[in-house]
Amino acid sequence: MSSDAGSIPAASTKPTRGEVDLNKRILTSLAVVWLAGSLSPLFSQSPRLRLSAKDHPGFCRVTIAASLPLKYSLERAGSNLLVNIESSAAFRIQRETLQSEFVRSIGWSKGGGSYTLLIELKFAAFSFEHSVRENPYQLIIDLRRNEAPESKPAPPAPAAEKREAPPPASGAALQPSPVIKGKTGEQGGGVPPPVNQGSLNTDAGGPASAARNRATDSRAGSERGQSAGRLKTIVIDPGHGGLEVGAKGKFGTLEKDITLAIGLKLKAVVERNLAFRVVMTRDKDGDITLENRAALANNHKADIFISVHTNGSSRKKAQGSETFFLSLNATDEESRRLAYMENTSDALEGQIDKENKDDIRMILWDLAQTAYLKQSSKLAEIIQSELNELLGTRNRGIKQAPFKVLTGVACPAVLVEVAFISNPDEEKSLLSEDFQERVAQAIYRGLRQYLQLYS
Amino acid sequence: MAKRKNRKKWNRKKTGVLAGLGVLLIVLVFIFFRGNREKIRQIVEASFPKDASATQETLGSRTVTLFFLSDEDGMLHPEEREIEVAASPVLEAQQVIRELIKGPAGGLIATIPRDTRLRQVFITKQGVAYVDFSKDIVEKYSYGSSGEMATVYSIVNSLASNFKSIKKVAILIEGSEKETLGGHIDLSQPFSPLNSLTAK
Numbered sequence: 001m002s003s004d005a006g007s008i009p010a011a012s013t014k015p016t017r018g019e020v021d022l023n024k025r026i027l028t029s030l031a032v033v034w035l036a037g038s039l040s041p042l043f044s045q046s047p048r049l050r051l052s053a054k055d056h057p058g059f060c061r062v063t064i065a066a067s068l069p070l071k072y073s074l075e076r077a078g079s080n081l082l083v084n085i086e087s088s089a090a091f092r093i094q095r096e097t098l099q100s101e102f103v104r105s106i107g108w109s110k111g112g113g114s115y116t117l118l119i120e121l122k123f124a125a126f127s128f129e130h131s132v133r134e135n136p137y138q139l140i141i142d143l144r145r146n147e148a149p150e151s152k153p154a155p156p157a158p159a160a161e162k163r164e165a166p167p168p169a170s171g172a173a174l175q176p177s178p179v180i181k182g183k184t185g186e187q188g189g190g191v192p193p194p195v196n197q198g199s200l201n202t203d204a205g206g207p208a209s210a211a212r213n214r215a216t217d218s219r220a221g222s223e224r225g226q227s228a229g230r231l232k233t234i235v236i237d238p239g240h241g242g243l244e245v246g247a248k249g250k251f252g253t254l255e256k257d258i259t260l261a262i263g264l265k266l267k268a269v270v271e272r273n274l275a276f277r278v279v280m281t282r283d284k285d286g287d288i289t290l291e292n293r294a295a296l297a298n299n300h301k302a303d304i305f306i307s308v309h310t311n312g313s314s315r316k317k318a319q320g321s322e323t324f325f326l327s328l329n330a331t332d333e334e335s336r337r338l339a340y341m342e343n344t345s346d347a348l349e350g351q352i353d354k355e356n357k358d359d360i361r362m363i364l365w366d367l368a369q370t371a372y373l374k375q376s377s378k379l380a381e382i383i384q385s386e387l388n389e390l391l392g393t394r395n396r397g398i399k400q401a402p403f404k405v406l407t408g409v410a411c412p413a414v415l416v417e418v419a420f421i422s423n424p425d426e427e428k429s430l431l432s433e434d435f436q437e438r439v440a441q442a443i444y445r446g447l448r449q450y451l452q453l454y455s
Numbered sequence: 456m457a458k459r460k461n462r463k464k465w466n467r468k469k470t471g472v473l474a475g476l477g478v479l480l481i482v483l484v485f486i487f488f489r490g491n492r493e494k495i496r497q498i499v500e501a502s503f504p505k506d507a508s509a510t511q512e513t514l515g516s517r518t519v520t521l522f523f524l525s526d527e528d529g530m531l532h533p534e535e536r537e538i539e540v541a542a543s544p545v546l547e548a549q550q551v552i553r554e555l556i557k558g559p560a561g562g563l564i565a566t567i568p569r570d571t572r573l574r575q576v577f578i579t580k581q582g583v584a585y586v587d588f589s590k591d592i593v594e595k596y597s598y599g600s601s602g603e604m605a606t607v608y609s610i611v612n613s614l615a616s617n618f619k620s621i622k623k624v625a626i627l628i629e630g631s632e633k634e635t636l637g638g639h640i641d642l643s644q645p646f647s648p649l650n651s652l653t654a655k
Contacts, residue, residue, distance in 0.1 A: 025473055240638055247599035247637070255599070290634065309639075312599020314564050315526045324600065401604055404634055404641040417600050 047089050051117070052096040053103045060102035062119055064139040066091075072139060075292075078280065079124040080299070081141070082292055083117040091115060102126075102143050107299040116292055118299045119143075232304075233277045234270060234447070235297040237405065238263030239309035239415075242287030247312025249427035256285065258430045259308045262418060265440035266308065273444065274451075294408035298368065304379070304450075305413035306443065307405055310421040310430055319423050321391065323384040324415040325376035326369045326407060327400030368410035375412035375454060382453075383416060383446030390442040391419075391435075412450075416443060514540035519547075519617045521555050522609045522653060523563035529601065530654040531609055534559050544620045548576045552586055555613055566609035568595030574630065582622035583645045584614050590629050598637025607640050608652045615648035623647050 050065040064070070064083065071086040095106060104120045125146040132139055238259040240246035246255025260282070267278045279300045281293040288296075297305045311322065369376070380398040406413045418439050419426040429435040517540050522531040538550040552573045558565035572589040579585070596602065611624040623645035627633070633642055 025469065244638055246597070247602070248597040290638070309600060311601050312597060313524075313529070313601040313605065314566075314596070315524060315529055315601075317526050318529060318601060322601070401600065401639075402641045402644070402646075403600075403639055404643075405639075407641060415600070420599070420601075422599060422602075 046092045047087070049085075049091045049093045049115075050096070051093065051106050053098055053100045053106065053119075055100050055102060058144065060100050060143045062103065062106070062141040062143065064117065064141070066137045066139070069134075069137050070139055074128070074130060074141070075288075076128075077286075077288060077292065077296060078283065079121045079126075080296060081119040081121065081126075081128055081143070082295075083119065083139075083141070085115045085117065087115055102145065105299060107295065116289075116295055118292075118295050120299050231275065231277045233279060233300050233302045234274075234304045234306065235279045235281060235300060235302040236263045236266055236270075237281040237293050237297075237305065237307040239307055239405075241282050241285055244287060247310060247421050249421040249430075250424045251427055251431075253421055253427050253431055255310045255312065255421055258310050258418075258421065258436070260285065261433075262436045262439050263308045265437050266306070266443055269440050269444045270447070274448065290405040291408065293405050294368075297413075298408070298410045302409070302411045304447065305406075305409045305411055306383075306447070307403075307413070307415040308443075309415060309417050310419060311417040312422040313420060314422070316423070318420045319426055321384070321387040321419055322417040323380040323387070323398050324401050324403060324406075324417065325380045325398065326373060326413070327402055328370060368408050369406050369413055372410070372412045376406075376414055378454065379412050379446070379450045380414045382450045383414060383443055386442040386446040386449070387416070387418070387439070390438060390445075514542070516540060517547075519551055519554075520613070521551065521559075522566075522612045522616075523555075523559040524566050524605045524609065525563055525654065528654065529605075531605065531612060531652050532563055532654045534563060544618050545576050545578055548578065548584060548586075548614055548618060548621065549573060551613055551617055552576065552610070555609065566606045568592055570595055575627075578618075578620055582620055584618075584621045584624045585627055586610060586614070586624060587627040587630055593628055593633065593636055596637070598639065600639045603636050603639045604652065606636060607642075607646060608649050611646040612648045612650070612653055 048065075048067045051062070052065075053060055053062045055061075073084045075082040075084060098106060102121055102123075104122050107118045107120070119141070121143060123145060127144050127146055128141055129144075130139065130141045238256070240254075240256035240259060242256075244256070246259070248254060263280060264283065267280060270276055270278050277300075279296070279302065281296050282288050293307075294305075311318065377398065377400075384398050403415050406415060419430055421427050421430055516537045518535050519538050520533045521536055523534055524530075525532045536551075536554045538547060538554065541547050541550070556567045556569065556571050556573065558567075558569060567588075568591050571591040573586070574589055575585070575587040577585050592606070596606070598606070607626065610626065614621050614624050625645040626636075626642050635642055
């Protein structure tokens with residue numbers, strides 16, 4: 001007993017050989033812990049983004065707080081401000097409840113090596129300033145409304161009224177023109193009608209949640225029921241733009257110009273005839289990435305997405321119109337994700353904590369279009385038959401192809417190749433306003449038929 | 456006595472913790488390198504094809520089928536070529552792509568700009584062939600959807616139909632992934648061959 005008592009204090013002052021080993025081991029273990037700690041961000045700790053928007057007198061401040069400095073660029077698109085952020089890492093994105101007189105929603109999409117945050121404003125005439133604060137890193141964007149001299153979009157329907165009398169869900173979407181006239185502004189769909197304030201606050205979810213809701217819905221077989229009570233939205237996407245000119249004709253006609261002309265005519269005819277909100281991915285020449293086009297559509301909770309293109313081929317004999325919908329170039333990873341999406345139920349989601357939810361929504365969002373392939377093929381078929389009938393162009397039929405612009409769109413989506421710009425005869429037609437108008441009419445008729453059949 | 460026992464216990468615990476951390480480290484290192492190992496293997500395989508090929512140049516020749524575009528029906532039509540038999544599919548696949556770039560011998564239409572250089576081909580164990588082109592393939596054509604489909608699938612179908620080891624084909628430009636060739640077809644995923652585009 002006494003010897004035991006004696007040996008212990010001795011050990012604590014003068015380490016035995018065993019304890020030197022122990023110390024070494026402790027040191028090694030510390031090193032390992034440090035190493036693991038420094039490596040772990042690669043595997044688990046994803047960088048964070050925190051998004052918030054706060055109204056101040058005269059302006060709205062959007063704050064993007066990040067756990068690391070951001071490489072970003074800003075881009076304006078209609079009533080949207082796009083914030084492109086370069087990042088190879090996957091962000092964990094948190095969003096505060098949105099209550100703003102300026103900002104309708106903040107959404108995001110993720111693409112190879114970059115994120116796009118899409119800040120949707122309630123008006124198209126806005127200006128912005130941005131600045132950066134360090135420690136902690138914050139990107140601050142101040143949004144101001146430009147005073148429009150003739151403020152055309154006087155609120156046509158107060159929110160309360162809309163809540164009491166929501167537009168009927170189904171076939172009644174086809175309403176005569178007067179209903180819609182005042183609502184859709186002239187700025188490329190940039191002045192959408194006011195949205196139910198109540199739903200806005202709870203559902204500031206943006207594109208990702210829209211994608212998820214829709215995906216869930218279509219599984220349940222009630223594709224359109226959910227959109228009852230709000231105005232339907234069609235997104236028209238004039239292909240290419242800016243430096244990306246698309247296919248070229250022998251006479252030098254550029255695809256990007258023709259697609260814009262037809263897109264604007266389609267917008268006009270839809271607005272004249274359908275109670276639809278029309279949003280253009282671009283209403284003038286300019287570069288917009290393919291991902292941003294899809295993001296824009298989802299952020300506007302589009303019900304239909306139509307991308308307008310003119311075709312090109314080195315074949316001299318190539319002619320006629322073609323309507324495409326997405327085919328998945330399915331890889332193992334994709335099918336796995338697809339299976340995941342099909343199996344994800346709300347019950348499962350209930351078990352996922354709130355932070356992880358955003359990540360999961362993002363996964364779904366990448367593949368949004370897969371839930372709509374059936375409807376998309378129907379829409380393609382109907383539009384194609386209208387184009388064949390009206391234009392007398394040879395039927396090149398509907399085709400499936402892995403079109404980048406369609407992959408992330410969370411609603412029925414097609415890509416219309418009106419005619420071959422590479423064919424000199426068709427190039428001449430494409431240049432004529434009359435032909436462009438007839439194409440727009442044909443697409444519109446297809447759209448209307450589709451709505452009658454599938455609303 | 457009790458204290459010593461405690462210390463022993465403490466030591467054992469330490470050892471347990473250390474072992475745990477060690478395992479963790481190994482797992483981390485494994486995760487870290489696993490992603491790259493495949494790539495490294497591919498690069499090595501592509502750069503140093505099996506030794507035999509260097510010495511045995513004359514293994515004979517074999518007939519391969521290339522697919523070019525037909526002006527008549529817009530479909531991909533076969534054209535046969537002779538290539539040298541090589542010791543690895545990678546070397547033969549390179550020849551197939553080079554022949555494809557040279558263009559058709561008669562009647563059909565080329566699908567790849569003539570100035571395009573083939574930079575690299577590698578084939579993964581899973582049967583994905585990565586074909587890396589110079590940027591000319593993007594810049595020298597102005598693509599419409601149909602043109603882009605023809606280019607992509609003439610490459611994909613030509614490779615997949617001649618090599619059992621190639622199930623899918625991915626297209627790289629200047630060594631990296633590009634979104635599309637001309638704004639249409641998504642290049643971010645490997646392509647399976649599409650037989651509906653080839654003439655029967």
